Structures are given as structure tokens and as C-alpha cells.
Amino acid sequence: QVLLVESGGGLVQAGGSLRLSCAASGHTSFMWNMGWFRQAPGKERKFVASVSWGDGRTVYEDSVKGRFAIMRNTANHTVYLQMNSLKPEDTAVYRCAAALASRTYEYWGRGTQVTVSS
Numbered sequence: 803q804v805l806l807v808e809s810g811g812g813l814v815q816a817g818g819s820l821r822l823s824c825a826a827s828g829h830t831s832f833m834w835n836m837g838w839f840r841q842a843p844g845k846e847r848k849f850v851a852s853v854s855w856g857d858g859r860t861v862y863e864d865s866v867k868g869r870f871a872i873m874r875n876t877a878n879h880t881v882y883l884q885m886n887s888l889k890p891e892d893t894a895v896y897r898c899a900a901a902l903a904s905r906t907y908e909y910w911g912r913g914t915q916v917t918v919s920s
Contacts, residue, residue, distance in 0.1 A: 804828040804900050804909040811896060811914030818918070819886045824898030824911055826879040835901040836874060836881040840894035840916075850896070853881060866892075888918045 810822040824836065837852035851862045851872040860872050871884040881898060896916050899907035 804830060804833075804902065806898050806900060806909055806911035808896065808898055808911045808914040811916045813917045813919065814888055816889055816918055816920050818888050819884070820888065820916060822883040822885065822896055822898075822914060822916070824881045824883075826881075826900055826909075829902070830879045830900075832902040833879070833900060834903065834905055835907075837899050837901075837907060838872060838881075838883045838896055839899060840892075840896045841913075842891075842894040845894075847897075851883060885916070888916075890918045890920045892916060893918050 805827045806824055808824045814820055833855040835852055835854050838850040839847050840850050841847040849863050850866055851870055853860050853872045853874045869887045873882045894916060895913040897913040898911045900909040901907050
């Protein structure tokens with residue numbers, strides 16, 4: 803089992819920045835990949851960004867490229883999402899997820915609310 807706990811959400815004006823954190827604990831030895839997803843009210847959950855645990859390779863959804871950066875700290879099993887130039891359409895609940903040996907996102911955090919005002 804892996805427990806994921808997010809933090810860092812909040813209310814920010816358009817153009818501002820926030821940094822989300824996701825701390826993993828438990829059976830983290832076989833971590834393969836961690837990602838961030840978001841879900842706006844009335845909409846489906848969407849992929850935001852991911853990072854490979856071994857080599858740090860990153861993948862981003864097109865709308866956040868150049869604005870968001872995902873980083874991992876393998877020493878403390880934490881993944882971060884630095885969000886800059888935030889827009890009202892970035893408003894959502896952000897959840898982190900972890901993939902281990904199965905290479906599927908099978909562990910999820912409870913989420914943190916990000917609200918961007920115009």
C-alpha cells in the first residue's frame with residue numbers, strides 16, 4: 803500500500819503561482835511513476851503532468867506546457883507541481899497518483915483544491 807497526501811492548494815489571482823506537494827509513504831520502493839490529475843466541477847478528471855521515478859522524464863498536458871513544472875524528490879518520496887501564470891480555467895481539485903510495478907496509477911491522494919480568480 804502507498805499513502806499519498808497532497809498539500810499546497812488555495813486561492814490565487816490569475817497570473818499568480820502555487821506549488822503543490824504530494825508526499826508518498828508506505829511501499830514506495832517500487833515506485834515507477836507519479837502524476838498529477840485535476841477535475842473541475844462537472845467535468846471529467848484529466849491528466850496534468852507526470853514524472854518517471856527512475857530517470858525524471860516528464861510529460862505534460864498541452865494546456866500547461868511552459869506554465870507548470872513537475873519535479874520529484876526521490877529521497878523523501880515527494881512530487882511537486884509548480885504552477886505559474888495560473889488561469890481561471892486551471893481551477894480544479896488536483897490529485898496526485900502513483901504507479902508502482904503494475905505501471906498503472908493505482909494509488910491516489912484525496913486531492914487539494916486550487917481556485918484561480920479572474
